Amino acid sequence: MRVAIDALGGDRAPDQVVKGALASARADEATELVLVGPESVVRKAIETHGGVPPNVSLLDAPEVVAMDEGAASSLRTKPRSSIAVGIDLLAGHEADAFVSAGNTGAVAAAAFLKLKRLKGVKRPGIAVPLKAVFNVCLGMEMGANIQCKPEHLYQYGVMASVFAHHLLGVERPRVGLINIGEEENKGTRLVQEAYRLLKRSHLNFIGNIEGKDIFAGACDVFVCDGFVGNVILKTAEGLMMAALQKFRDQAERDEKAREGFKLLRPVFDFFMNMSDYSEYGGAPLLGTEGAVIICHGRSDAKAIENAVREAKSFVQRGVNAAMSDALARGGEVS
């Protein structure tokens, strides 16, 4: 197995990315890792972390896509970026998986453009494992496909269920469709039609859910178009950050409240890391050949290690084949 890693992706690259990659390489010598990025920069980072293990190679990619750069234009103007070169390795079957903490839009755009879709898949998308307070809930789609058709939503239910089954350990994932009410006939034509497709499938479809149900542990997978999914993610992240700020402000004003803040610290820590899915690895791009794992921009070495582990499990457990099978069998996940 060969896993390519975007050595220049993320706010803490190359240092933390290289550190995590080297730890992964040393822990499992049977897996080859390819560090993709500007060679001199990557080599320097490797040296500060103890040199190159035998199962690590370097692949030069002199261009760097900035975290806030336009996705489509970065592909045109920087064909030799670490993202483009990494995805090219997958396309040429020279690597099985690609891990990047870089520009999410650029990774998705490169993958959509260069990688073959899996058999039966209409549109690939990004799934994000959300720490939904009481459980982990896999949301799909989260921003790469904002003009969805009903069949896309249905397929996201299937692909996310297969992923949750094989990689999050959920036996029979409960799938909810994000809507503005529980009744079958609620919502836009898009969700009404998606409801019908999901209902007549073999998925464990629990029906329409609302934003609030995500955090009540009602489902293991939630399905929505990428615009709505992105809004859910950002709203939850922003609300929690603002809420914690409010608690901190109060704690600073008042001795007793400061004491309270200290005593509830573990719960605050949980919430501060709520939108950080790095302990599960990263957010998988589902529906293309190969395994593409997108990590949080602020990933540290540990997060990169987790993502590499996830990428390997993804390949070893044959998640792509299982997704195609499930699509061919009307959503029967196994």
Added chain:
Amino acid sequence: MRVAIDALGGDRAPDQVVKGALASARADEATELVLVGPESVVRKAIETHGGVPPNVSLLDAPEVVAMDEGAASSLRTKPRSSIAVGIDLLAGHEADAFVSAGNTGAVAAAAFLKLKRLKGVKRPGIAVPLKAVFNVCLGMEMGANIQCKPEHLYQYGVMASVFAHHLLGVERPRVGLINIGEEENKGTRLVQEAYRLLKRSHLNFIGNIEGKDIFAGACDVFVCDGFVGNVILKTAEGLMMAALQKFRDQAERDEKAREGFKLLRPVFDFFMNMSDYSEYGGAPLLGTEGAVIICHGRSDAKAIENAVREAKSFVQRGVNAAMSDALARGGEVS
């Protein structure tokens, strides 16, 4: 001025609604209030709260729309519900405002069907004042118009700005457009085109915002289609409820954490009431003749009093005329 009140609307009706209405009536004898609902039921509730003041009258509406009843079907099957009869009063110019804590969908459907649109308005909608942690942020649209056109979004920006200016006391409301990134060309065709309309208007348009910006105090008004708005509202509400549950669970397991919970109580109380906009009155339906204020289903007497006060201000300050003027002047709010 005459304000009609849905005496049977809400989880705590008729008791709390009638109590709030009577308090409003006694505090301002120049305003006439009309309590709409099944007469014997309403009369009985009035008696337990000290009898009928001279400026309160009753209007019989024998049918009751349940909180979870389908909006459209309730209009067909219950033409004499408190909601239908109350909106009829506005339509016949027999009342200036209607306050209801009943079924939101039914109130909006009745208003859309029976009330004339204001001059220049393409589609009315519901605006919700959200306690966005550090400020109050008025979101529009929040669930009544889920198939928006770009011009609807632009008009929501105008109408919500006028409301925020006249009733929330914001001098020059900052308007943000909910999108999946800051750049002008982001998002669906709907939001791209709405961006252009908002940008070339006289509104104080600050550009695209993401879900997280709402809670960072970035804007006073946010604009989105009703599907997205509803999802934002429900996600925020559900996340906060789940988060508080997590804090409570921790507090029960651990003596020190319990102490901490007690010491931070005021901040917890703030969040428990975050989705409760009753202290500002209710959620206005904007774009139709008359003033329609929708209260939270769990409104108590105090919330009803606040909503009646808001309804009166809405009429006295000429918000409807100001909205039509602002639309005619390309979003110039005054």
